[in-house]
Amino acid sequence: MKYNNIFFYTFILLLTSSFFVSCGQKRKMVFDTKPVSIKQFDVPPGADPNVPAELGGEGFTGEGWETKTDYNLLGDEEAVKGGSIVMSIPDFPGTLRTEGKDANSYLNRVAQVLIYEPLLQLDPVTEEFMPCLATHWKVSEDKMKFTFRINPDARWADGKRVTTEDVIATWKLLVDPGILEAYSNILYGSYEEPVAESMYIISVKSKQLNWRQLLYFSASMFILPSHYIGGISGSEYLEKYQMKFIPGSGPYLIDENDVKKGQSVSIRRRSDYWAEDEKYNTGLYNFDLVRFDIVQDPSLEFEKFKKGDIDVMNVGRAQWWAERFDFEDYERGLVQKRKVYNENPNGVSGICLNMRKYPFNDIKIRQAFAYLFDRDKFNEKLFFQSYFPVYSFFPGSVYENPDNPKINFDIDKAQQLLTEAGWKEKNAEGYLIKEGKIFEVELPYGFPGAERYLTIYQEDLKKVGVKLNLRQLDGSTNFKLGNERNFDLITINWSGLAIPNPESSMGPGTADEPNTTNWPGIKDARIDELCGKYNLSFDRNERIKIIREIDFIATSMQPYVFGWYAPYQRLAFHNKFGFPKWILPRTEDYLRIPILWWNDPEKAAEYEDARKDKNIVLPKGEVDQKYWIELREKREKGIESEEADEE
DSSP states (O other): OOOOTTTGGGSOOOSSOEEEOOTTSOOEEEOOOOOBOOOOOOOOSSOOTTSOGGGTSTTOOOTTOBOOSSOOOSSOTTOOOOOEEEEEESSOOSOSOSSSTTOOSHHHHHHHHHHOBOSEEEOTTTOOEEESSEEEEEEOTTSOEEEEEEOTTOBOTTSOBOOHHHHHHHHHHHTOGGGOOHHHHHHHTTBOOOEESSSSEEEEEBSSOOTTHHHIIIIIOOBOOHHHHTTOOHHHHHHHTTTOOOOOSSSEEOOGGGEETTTEEEEEEBSSOTTTTOGGGTTOOOOSEEEEEEOOOHHHHHHHHHHTSSSEEEOOOHHHHHHSOOSHHHHTTSEEEEEEOOOOOEEEEEEEEOTTSTTTTSHHHHHHHHHTOOHHHHHHHTSTTOOEEOOSSSTTSTTSOTTSOOOOOOHHHHHHHHHHTTOOEEOTTSOEEETTEEOEEEEEEOSTTTHHHHHHHHHHHHHTTOEEEEEEOOHHHHHHHHHTTOOSEEEEEEEOOSSOOHHHHHSTTTTTSSSSSOTTOOOOHHHHHHHHHHHHOOOHHHHHHHHHHHHHHHHHTOOEEEOEEOSSEEEEEESOEEOOTTOSOTTOOGGGHHHHOEEOHHHHHHHHHHHHOTTOOOOOOOSEEOHHHHHHHHHHHHHHHHHHHHO
């Protein structure tokens, strides 16, 4: 990266902490960490004096434009800056790029929102647009043209201004086929090339009428600096930044020296973040250092967590949640548990079947494999009845079609379907044979611990004569196989979207191109037609009906052996952090913890005292947290009351 190396390691960040005691005051921890800077260009604050007010410069009034100042805050006003947090992820990413081929990873999901910023963001409660890199925006009457005014105070981490050139360069990169990410090409190719009307004002026209076009261009496109990506092709971008993060305009940065391949990645808070004092950032981005350790073995992860080497973990196993918190630090309150019920959208989990290839190009085979996946047994024997079966691409949401086919364990039905599909004879070992070949398939899986239920599945398949070979891979390799369509069947666990986008997972063109999330190869003319209708509907109730029809068609194809979902997230953490009463954002998961939480000086001091004195017991608090669910219920009642008053 183009960093000035003088800046970085003048800051020696110690992960140990010192203490002080103030007479008559509570004891507080002093966090011996500091934010960092890579600033190279000393650009004066404010707008370029050569840009007139009517073109977004000094004196711009915003008359005739939209903006928002009465938005809800995601952060807590009591948050404190400083200190560090250590979390874990199961795999080192295949790339450190946030765009293009293989860029979808645990780490990059976090890094993108910490390092880069979009033009606009969404209110954390109402999901209305609010400022980010842009202060104001306009939508044409025909809803086909969008104009934005970039905040003249916005700066890149190296000190250069954020301008309209950066927006154009980002768009050009995303539509470049060389990034090998077909859906980005499709999505951002639905806009004409953005036009810089000045250094601060940019406009873009949509090629199609679509209610999501403003959303995707303004809030989903994270802007990259043109002085890094401008003038290079997509393929050059893939190569040049394969294992490097480009500095952004956001509150954090990653130096290549903090990337320990296969071991950890550290993300450091900037000391000169341009939007530090913006109202919408109140209580956010508090840690000086966020480190992600790579821990592939869940048992090792849990042991490291118990010892305090990891501060927070997502407890993915119901058995561990029920049985493994019997150690002293949990009993004394040093370690806490929270089950957070929010509206984080659930995606599809289970086993993806490649419908492009034999034998899963036959729906009877796909259905047979679904009938042999005994989810009730898994839930009872392994998961402590903690989960709900998936019957939809949008499980547990308003978009789920209640009329979807519901396939549950039925070994006789599976045997019947296999027979109808031509698998009638068995060899001496009991395996089905046809044309001299046994029915044998390989199932790669990237989830450590999945063998607990996959071996049961393997046994049930054997009962009907199917030989299933299990192959454990690391998550990155598993994901690569899926992106390249190089599998017969493969385990998956997709995250959901708060605003569904069926085009990305089953829409036109996604089945035939690699590097889209349409791994099973869903291709249907009616779905394509409905995607078009969905795009044109500005009425939410109508969109719900459309998504439900898409859901029914896609589910009926049986492209997945569906798994299960939970309407909550299970967190465990060492009791030294502060967090808002909502703990997590309304529609996000535990990976947003580094944005919201902070090191609480008083809690941290009490925590250290309790570690030294085993007679100290810290309060545990309530495990179940339902802030967002209760808020939703209140809002829904309020809406019902308003409607009744109107009548």
